[in-house]
Amino acid sequence: MRILVVDDTKLIREMVSAIIRHQGYTPVTASGATEALAVLQDGNIDLILMDIEMPEMNGFELTRLIRKLLKHWVPIIFLTGSTEDSHLAEGIDAGGDDYLTKPVNATVLSAKIRAMARIAQMKADLDEVNIKLLQLTQLDPLTEAVNRRGLDESLERAWRIRQRENTELALIFLDIDHFKTYNDNYGHQQGDQCLKLFTGIVQNQLLRPADILARYGGEEFVALLPNTSLAGAEKIAADIISALQQANLPHAFSDTAEYITASLGISSSHLGAKDSHELLKQADKAVYLAKQQGRNRSVTYQPD
Numbered sequence: 001m002r003i004l005v006v007d008d009t010k011l012i013r014e015m016v017s018a019i020i021r022h023q024g025y026t027p028v029t030a031s032g033a034t035e036a037l038a039v040l041q042d043g044n045i046d047l048i049l050m051d052i053e054m055p056e057m058n059g060f061e062l063t064r065l066i067r068k069l070l071k072h073w074v075p076i077i078f079l080t081g082s083t084e085d086s087h088l089a090e091g092i093d094a095g096g097d098d099y100l101t102k103p104v105n106a107t108v109l110s111a112k113i114r115a116m117a118r119i120a121q122m123k124a125d126l127d128e129v130n131i132k133l134l135q136l137t138q139l140d141p142l143t144e145a146v147n148r149r150g151l152d153e154s155l156e157r158a159w160r161i162r163q164r165e166n167t168e169l170a171l172i173f174l175d176i177d178h179f180k181t182y183n184d185n186y187g188h189q190q191g192d193q194c195l196k197l198f199t200g201i202v203q204n205q206l207l208r209p210a211d212i213l214a215r216y217g218g219e220e221f222v223a224l225l226p227n228t229s230l231a232g233a234e235k236i237a238a239d240i241i242s243a244l245q246q247a248n249l250p251h252a253f254s255d256t257a258e259y260i261t262a263s264l265g266i267s268s269s270h271l272g273a274k275d276s277h278e279l280l281k282q283a284d285k286a287v288y289l290a291k292q293q294g295r296n297r298s299v300t301y302q303p304d
Contacts, residue, residue, distance in 0.1 A: 001025045001026065001046045001120075002026045002028055002043065002044060002047075003020050003026065003028065003045070003047045004027075004028045004030060004047070005017055005027055005049045006029075006031075006036045006049065006054075006059070006062070007031070007054070008031050008053075008055060008056075009051070012104070016049060016079075016104060017029060019106045022110075023110050023113060032056040032057065033054070033056050033057035033061075036048075036062060037065075040066065040069070046074065047077070047116050047117070047120065048077070049079055049109075050077065050078050051078075051080075053081070059080075060090060061094075063076055063091075063096055064094050064095055074120075075098075075116040076095065076096045076097055077096070077097060077099065077100055077116065078091045079099075079102055079104065080100070080101060081101065081102045082101075098115075137149070138150030142192055142195060142215075143195050145199050145215045146212055147214065147215060148215070148216060151214035151216065151224070154214070155171075155224055155276045155279075155280065156276055158224060158226045159275065159279070162226070162227075167227045168269055168270055169224075169225070169228070170228040170229065170230060170233035170267070170268045171223065171233070171267050171268070171279055171283045172222070172223040172236065172240075173221075173266075173267075174264050175220050175262060175287050177260075178251065178254045178255060178256060179218070181253045181254065181255075182194060182253065182260070184253075194249060197247070198244075199215070199221070201240070201243050202221065202243075205239045205240050206225075211224065211225055211228075212224040222280070222283070230266070230271070230300065233266050234266060234300060241296065241297065241298065244260060244261055244262060245261075256296050261295060261296035262296070263295045263297065263299075264286075264287065264297070264298035265282075265283040265299055265300075266283060266298055266299070266300045266301065267286060267300070271302075272303045286298075286299045286301040287299070
């Protein structure tokens with residue numbers, strides 16, 4: 001646990017740091033706002049002990065600024081020589097969590113540090129649970145691919161990154177060929193199993209952590225490929241078609257092949273899409289052309 005001590009008096013910083021080290025934690029010191037903000041920007045801090053009366057910027061003002069700048073919560077305990085209730089209330093309103101009067105009592109400070117450590121750990125555990133819950137809400141329960149909601153958010157985020165970093169964003173729209181016929185003849189339970197296997201086959205062709213496979217709906221999927229060229233997306237599409245052939249998932253009722261195949265549409269941000277929604281529409285149009293041309297193939301969108 002790293003604890004930031006912000007106080008313009010060197011002796012106070014040294015005394016408080018000694019107490020922190022005695023408790024087995026790591027002290028980091030700052031003499032004022034400038035140093036404190038630099039520490040918070042460069043390193044992970046788990047707790048802040050904040051002096052109130054400082055010449056550069058007082059502790060209340062600095063706390064308000066920290067609460068605005070930091071996206072995550074860090075507990076702040078004020079160190080003050082005042083015992084007035086109004087002073088305490090102002091500190092809480094500024095964004096503080098507790099206060100400790102000077103001169104600092106080692107026993108009391110140690111107890112407050114332990115209490116804040118427990119609270120910080122509880123919040124970290126809760127944040128982890130919330131992240132997992134959010135991830136679950138963005139996964140398709142059958143295939144465990146990203147669901148439509150997750151795709152919309154990921155696509156919008158990838159488009160913003162593309163604009164900011166001036167990179168290429170590619171997208172592959174996949175539609176399993178003759179899947180209704182598959183369900184009608186093999187049954188929906190076998191159809192669900194087919195969707196799971198199909199997802200695994202496609203996912204194995206997406207080799208980078210940033211690549212995302214999403215279930216768009218029914219038997220339709222979308223592969224989101226950040227920082228990928230059009231040629232790179234075409235290579236991945238060819239690999240998917242080849243992998244499906246090698247997997248040879250039986251489909252005796254298909255008019256295209258005796259195994260599960262798919263029609264793929266490819267688009268890239270370099271093909272004139274004005275936003276992420278248009279990029280998706282371009283890939284969807286390319287899928288339609290792939291079906292017209294006989295299925296079990298990929299087609300790259302061509303601007304009019």
